[in-house]
Amino acid sequence: xxxxxxxxxxxxxxxxxxxxxxxxxxxxxxxxxxxxxxxxxxxxxxxxxxxxxxxxxxxxxxxxxxxxxxxxxxxxxxxxxxxxxxxxxxxxxxxxxxxxxxxxxxxxxxxxxxxxxxxxxxxxxxxxxxxxxxxxxxxxxxxxxxxxxxxxxxxxxxxxxxxxxxxxxxxxxxxxxxxxxxxxxxxxxxxxxxxxxxxxxxxxxxxxxxxxxxxxxxxxxxxxxxxxxxxxxxxxxxxxxxxxxxxxxxxxxxxxxxxxxxxxx
Numbered sequence: 001x002x003x004x005x006x007x008x009x010x011x012x013x014x015x016x017x018x019x020x021x022x023x024x025x026x027x028x029x030x031x032x033x034x035x036x037x038x039x040x041x042x043x044x045x046x047x048x049x050x051x052x053x054x055x056x057x058x059x060x061x062x063x064x065x066x067x068x069x070x071x072x073x074x075x076x077x078x079x080x081x082x083x084x085x086x087x088x089x090x091x092x093x094x095x096x097x098x099x100x101x102x103x104x105x106x107x108x109x110x111x112x113x114x115x116x117x118x119x120x121x122x123x124x125x126x127x128x129x130x131x132x133x134x135x136x137x138x139x140x141x142x143x144x145x146x147x148x149x150x151x152x153x154x155x156x157x158x159x160x161x162x163x164x165x166x167x168x169x170x171x172x173x174x175x176x177x178x179x180x181x182x183x184x185x186x187x188x189x190x191x192x193x194x195x196x197x198x199x200x201x202x203x204x205x206x207x208x209x210x211x212x213x214x215x216x217x218x219x220x221x222x223x224x225x226x227x228x229x230x231x232x233x234x235x236x237x238x239x240x241x242x243x244x245x246x247x248x249x250x251x252x253x254x255x256x257x258x259x260x261x262x263x264x265x
């Protein structure tokens with residue numbers, strides 16, 4: 001009897017435990033974490049190099065001779081073209097997809113061009129020649145980013161370093177062909193607008209392409225003798241109004257400091 005009672009109690013306990021287990025709630029379902037999509041952050045300081053080419057359109061009008069004003073004589077226009085290489089540094093900050101920035105750029109240039117002067121009052125025909133040796137840009141930027149691609153516009157101040165000279169084409173053997181006779185130089189300030197696109201191929205490195213147009217206006221340049229006309233070197237020969245616009249296309253590579261990729265859920 002004792003054995004029967006013990007067996008009955010054991011069976012009852014087992015059935016009670018099974019029923020209690022069945023009454024327990026099922027384990028709750030846990031949703032998998034959302035996939036994190038990285039987005040590129042354009043904010044921060046950057047530095048880079050650039051290279052490409054450009055052309056400066058120059059038109060000359062003679063307005064004085066030996067410092068004495070005269071009626072304007074059109075001398076003609078030419079394009080001074082060539083290569084350029086330089087560097088840039090700047091800072092950008094990002095608000096949502098909008099990107100804002102400030103940048104300074106400095107470039108060496110070798111834009112050269114010339115044309116036969118239309119001035120027929122001198123005793124010998126001659127050619128005017130231009131060289132743009134360098135330029136600088138100081139700009140603000142506004143852009144829109146699609147993750148690692150940025151499209152932007154820019155605008156601000158521009159400065160160019162220009163040199164000018166003229167040489168004879170020869171007449172009656174008096175002046176041999178190619179004899180330089182006067183020269184001038186200037187540092188000219190103006191404005192610039194541009195557009196560019198940039199692609200970030202790593203958290204810190206980006207490649208870009210940019211076009212800029214420089215509005216350099218009209219300035220009077222004093223040309224002085226080089227000593228080949230029988231008058232003292234440095235004597236004023238003529239004053240020339242020179243109008244100038246410059247177009248530049250460059251490829252760029254930038255390194256951005258800090259600014260890790262930002263996670264988007």
